[in-house]
Amino acid sequence: MIPINLIQSTAETLMDKAAIEIPQDYLDGLQEASRTEDGDLSSFVLKAMLENYEAAKEDRRAMCGDTGVPRWFVKMGNEARVEGGMIALEAALRRATASATNGVPLRPNRVHPLWRTDHNNNVGIGAPEIEYGFEPEGEWVDLITVHKGGLFGSDYRMLFPSDGVQGIKRFYLDSLLAFGKRGLACQPAIIGIGLGGSKDICMNLGKRASTLRIVGSQNSDPEIAKMEAEFKELGNSIGMGAMGFVGKNMVIDCNIEVGYCHTGGMPMSVHAFCLSSRRAVARIHADGRVEHRTDPDWFTPYQRRETIDWEPVREAAE
């Protein structure tokens, strides 16, 4: 049984880490981009961002003034139990979100869409979002927080089988150009592409591809992994860099996730996880141990399963 106080205190730590510490995989990617960038203004921007991450850690202040919209992904091993159940867990995550908003401080970004009511704590109707995943074994709970920023950089298009890969490329480029100009997408970014699902799931897949997979990761389908590499290269060949200035670093990595869709369609979404790719993860074990990391490791074989029943033996043999 995992104590509820431990859930809340860990969640508060994660809120702080996500807002302040750039994840190492993204930092490595941006440092590499900074080494290769030859556009004078783009290069200046990347160097300023690298300084900014240092300043944030030194001062323990948020790396960006727009601290995004806090969201939670909770993943549980099948045997995990939480003191007070899932209602208590949700309350603990809402309390941690509110207290970190005042504590770090974060920007109180969450308002009512019509009445613009702001509780100054990033909590409200449907906020923070809490999404769930499960794994076949384990007594642990993974808490993952993502503070994705920005009003720009995400888009959806209903494609059809006849559009093919060239149609996918077109929409990908359209999204990068539309939101890359003036740097509205706060690139270079981790670009997530969702393919398939229904419209809502398609958006969800793309968002998770950008926020729950780290730089350097690959889809387990080798053909999709090839597309990821090709799309990264394509995005970086536009000639656009940070802030939409002339440059060659637009995409730190491109992650593609798929889900089965309607036989007549091929829905696609594009998402950009920005220069402040805020994510933090902790695994809380039943014995009270807490392990912090920055890789959500969300897309396991179980999450990508295709079969009716979970057949780990057959999967392992492949």
Added chain:
Amino acid sequence: MSIREVRLSTTPSQEAINDLRLGDIVYLDGLMYTAREGVYMRALEDKANIPMELPSQSAANFHCSPAARINEDGTFDMGAVTATASFRFAKWLPEWMAKTGAKLIVGKGGMTSKDYKEYFVPNCAIYLSTVGYGTGALLGRGVESVEAVHWNEELGIAQAMWVLKCNKMGPFIVASDMNGDCLFERENAKIAENVARVYEGTKPATLKRYGESDDRTDEVI
């Protein structure tokens, strides 16, 4: 091309503004206030009295909501500071400039050269863009103190009018000049030359949508 760095007052002289070139890096000294849709609507549509002497106290309008806290004793803790996209505020800016004498509009992403020519240049104002985006921690370091927070009760922390004392606050990039030229449009034009090549072989969507542009030299704003 070497990048030029400039220290600029938030109540700048006309000569200092005339001297700025697209792509210069600017660091600000003096008082700067945040104002975005909440402040614009309250001051311009609801006709509330602006609680500052403008532009004598400050001619710098920051499109920003800070990551900040107002403590119970009334003091402030300023964390990170970055800008929000400015093009959404074009509706209010001409009237705001006329009313407040703002000379420096500081935000994210700039405006169009049409905006610059129509009302920035006639008001002797230029646009400064934040860098990144966003260098929130670096800009936070440049805030020496919070002088006041106006209209917090009416508008909330994110939309309130924060008055920031800046000490070498930056970096910012000069994104418009006294010709009304636009840094981002200049860069767009350079990139446009390559766009046809990267699109080669790709396929237009079978299903069209109303309201879309299909001209990649266009912008979506």
